[in-house]
Amino acid sequence: MGPDPANQTGRDPALGSPRERLAALRVRLAGPGGQAAPRPVLPLGLEAIDAHLPGGGLALGPPHEIAPMEPADMVAALGFALALCAARLARTQGAALIAAAPNQPLPHGHGLAGLGLDPARLLLLEAGGDAEVFRALEAALHARALPVLVGLLADGLPLKPGRRLQLAAEGGADGDAPPLLLILRPAEAGLPNGAATRWRIASAPAARDRFGTLDKPRWRARLERCRNGRGGDWLVEWDHAAHRLRLPEPLARDAAAAGRSRA
Amino acid sequence: MTRLRRAGLAPDRGPLAVAAEGSGGLRLLALDPEARALGLKPGEPLGRVRARIGVPLQVHPADPEADRAALLRLCRWAEGYAPGVAPFGAAEAADGFYIDVAEASHLRGGEAKLVDDLAGRLARSNIPARIALADTPGGAFALACYGASDRVVVPPGGAAEPLRGLPVAALRLDPGTVAGLQRLGLRRVGEVDALARGPLARRFGEALLLRLDQAMGRRPEPLAPLTEEAAYRAARGFLDPIGRQSDIVVTARLLMAEIAPRLERDGVGACALRLVLHRVDGVMRVLDLGLSRPERCPERVAALVSLRLDRLGAGLDAGFGFETVALTVTVTGTLSVRQTELGAAPQGDGIDALADALTQRLGRPLLRLGARASHIPERAAHTLPWTLHGSDSASRKSRPALSPARERGLAPRPASCESDSPWTSAPTSWPDHLPPRPLVLFPRGEAALDVLSTVPEGPPRRFRWRARIHAIVHAEGPERIAAEWWHAPAEARDYYRVECEAGRRLWLYRDGPHAPGRPAAWFVHGVFA
Numbered sequence: 001m002g003p004d005p006a007n008q009t010g011r012d013p014a015l016g017s018p019r020e021r022l023a024a025l026r027v028r029l030a031g032p033g034g035q036a037a038p039r040p041v042l043p044l045g046l047e048a049i050d051a052h053l054p055g056g057g058l059a060l061g062p063p064h065e066i067a068p069m070e071p072a073d074m075v076a077a078l079g080f081a082l083a084l085c086a087a088r089l090a091r092t093q094g095a096a097l098i099a100a101a102p103n104q105p106l107p108h109g110h111g112l113a114g115l116g117l118d119p120a121r122l123l124l125l126e127a128g129g130d131a132e133v134f135r136a137l138e139a140a141l142h143a144r145a146l147p148v149l150v151g152l153l154a155d156g157l158p159l160k161p162g163r164r165l166q167l168a169a170e171g172g173a174d175g176d177a178p179p180l181l182l183i184l185r186p187a188e189a190g191l192p193n194g195a196a197t198r199w200r201i202a203s204a205p206a207a208r209d210r211f212g213t214l215d216k217p218r219w220r221a222r223l224e225r226c227r228n229g230r231g232g233d234w235l236v237e238w239d240h241a242a243h244r245l246r247l248p249e250p251l252a253r254d255a256a257a258a259g260r261s262r263a
Numbered sequence: 264m265t266r267l268r269r270a271g272l273a274p275d276r277g278p279l280a281v282a283a284e285g286s287g288g289l290r291l292l293a294l295d296p297e298a299r300a301l302g303l304k305p306g307e308p309l310g311r312v313r314a315r316i317g318v319p320l321q322v323h324p325a326d327p328e329a330d331r332a333a334l335l336r337l338c339r340w341a342e343g344y345a346p347g348v349a350p351f352g353a354a355e356a357a358d359g360f361y362i363d364v365a366e367a368s369h370l371r372g373g374e375a376k377l378v379d380d381l382a383g384r385l386a387r388s389n390i391p392a393r394i395a396l397a398d399t400p401g402g403a404f405a406l407a408c409y410g411a412s413d414r415v416v417v418p419p420g421g422a423a424e425p426l427r428g429l430p431v432a433a434l435r436l437d438p439g440t441v442a443g444l445q446r447l448g449l450r451r452v453g454e455v456d457a458l459a460r461g462p463l464a465r466r467f468g469e470a471l472l473l474r475l476d477q478a479m480g481r482r483p484e485p486l487a488p489l490t491e492e493a494a495y496r497a498a499r500g501f502l503d504p505i506g507r508q509s510d511i512v513v514t515a516r517l518l519m520a521e522i523a524p525r526l527e528r529d530g531v532g533a534c535a536l537r538l539v540l541h542r543v544d545g546v547m548r549v550l551d552l553g554l555s556r557p558e559r560c561p562e563r564v565a566a567l568v569s570l571r572l573d574r575l576g577a578g579l580d581a582g583f584g585f586e587t588v589a590l591t592v593t594v595t596g597t598l599s600v601r602q603t604e605l606g607a608a609p610q611g612d613g614i615d616a617l618a619d620a621l622t623q624r625l626g627r628p629l630l631r632l633g634a635r636a637s638h639i640p641e642r643a644a645h646t647l648p649w650t651l652h653g654s655d656s657a658s659r660k661s662r663p664a665l666s667p668a669r670e671r672g673l674a675p676r677p678a679s680c681e682s683d684s685p686w687t688s689a690p691t692s693w694p695d696h697l698p699p700r701p702l703v704l705f706p707r708g709e710a711a712l713d714v715l716s717t718v719p720e721g722p723p724r725r726f727r728w729r730a731r732i733h734a735i736v737h738a739e740g741p742e743r744i745a746a747e748w749w750h751a752p753a754e755a756r757d758y759y760r761v762e763c764e765a766g767r768r769l770w771l772y773r774d775g776p777h778a779p780g781r782p783a784a785w786f787v788h789g790v791f792a
Contacts, residue, residue: 072731072767075703079792082702095614097629108704108789109632109644110697115792119693123614123649124630125621132625139620145613204766205736206791213739214699214760214768217792238792 040177045244054228061169061178065195069202076203083238086117090243096148099125099136104152116240134161141168153185162194198225266333283325343541349486401478405433427453434474495592497521504584516565518590523559532557532598541587555618557598570623634691701770701789708786722759733763
């Protein structure tokens, strides 16, 4: 028989709300040294989302899974992944590697400008299958030469390769930050794996500029699963000039509507 | 014959013949000993032979190309004895090859031992062979084809004597000359050699004297070796064959360490390497290694060999082990001594090593996106093999500008690049004034069906694409992109950016209307992020 939780709380009145108890538990789990070194993260620049992520951003190293809400949203998911990729590249040197399984959509060089990504900083690898993608990503993780790795998978991330990727990310302990590892997979329900977060991306009507033309891309991003964090659902907008995600400003449209109604 | 039996195409026993189309139907071309014992001769018509002998005869069609390929394989194998191996050409009218063992026979313990070794190995592989070793290629050929024994070693300087007793056909003459000599009663080489040269040259031409002198060693005969002698080559033989991967890697490192000083002296590095593994039973494994930049560090080459062997895995099949390992630098590039700058990030180095590692491990090159000077969307971008920026294209030999004629997925190794047209081969920079382009562009437009539009020739209101109805809420355009008439006749396209109800943004174009009878067709060419 395990100890009765009610009794435990009774014995230790210092621990109040469940949230505080969780925080205390995390400190205890982290070991005697406390948080040894905070894991490097990529902050998304959006407090609303960063607050849901452990460490205040996407952890560098462990895989992050990005899936489209439905199959037709694959390009939106790719756009979201490349936007994160651009956000990371804007803060560091080096290039991003995109390892793609066959028949996965590869970015068009001229279309990358819309995301604020320099085509010269992208390396492509056309792998023969998911297994080759995993091997390439693992080699790149070990090499520590690239700050961003993106894998486009045909099937999904099974448990074992996910674990291997995570181990490879933890491998190099020589001070340099591990790369941001993004795994793009099809819409089908994913298996449990070692991914740190799982995002579901759907396209959303783009922002309009003053003249009513299509401007910044918007996506509906759902944080389905997040280890040591909370899920969430946001409508985000990509600012390709500032290389950061933004929440759409509801005021702008309201103001316009107000202006119209006044006129 | 041997090729058929070795490939398992013909049974091991029973008379066997190879026939080819000759004058008056199929004629025998080659026979095995059993068939020859039945009294058959090459050149006989197959039908008559079938009628004459009472036993079933296995007949196979002649395949000169496969024979040639088999001979070349054998030549490659023979390169393990000496690098200069030349297959017989048209003049010899026989299957075989020369090995230039000058300065190489001592490696096998002398000429006689070398010939014994060669004969023994060929016999173990069931390849019937006649071997002669003489001072001149002509003399060796004559003795091998017309000599009394199937294994002849002529001591140095004694080439002329054994030749005198051979028939004149041994001099590699054309059949007309041979027939003419025989009509004059000249049947032996010695008889021809004894005659005055002037009349002979007048009657039979210079070729006869040339062949005679070449055989006798009075005139040099250059051989055309199969592979050009590489300046940067190292090989190592083993008394006990090696089979373990780590041994091969260590050997590759030692060989590279042997080559490296020579490369350094010439100020070059290896861009491509070939590692040749000779197996005990005569099979050869050739591993070609490409590098993303010139290199002469033995450790890095060893690491690449290791990765390559990893990928081969069981495919390497060491069998009973490899007895000779040879490393050749096939492509070189200038590699000056570099000083590493203090404080500067070793930018390319890591990617470089990674690119090579991926190439060896997966067999796939790293690519990058490149722009092309074209307005046609599907022509405006392509992928190129990734190379280190800056220093590479200018300094590398045998690596011309990257070809733009390559579409995605078809990029071969950079070493084999060729540029097709001079004015598009220069790397183009990405234009910054382009209207928005989709994040994913389809190689060709996908037809949009059931298009419904409110304005004639205006953007559609709804259409069906990929088994789904798309209702358009917003459209921008058109952007007219004219065809490139200098490539192929085509029509201009009108592109529209549309956003459908679900928020997906597509790039549509209208093709037409070109003629009264042909209405406009709509295609989806890309998807925006």
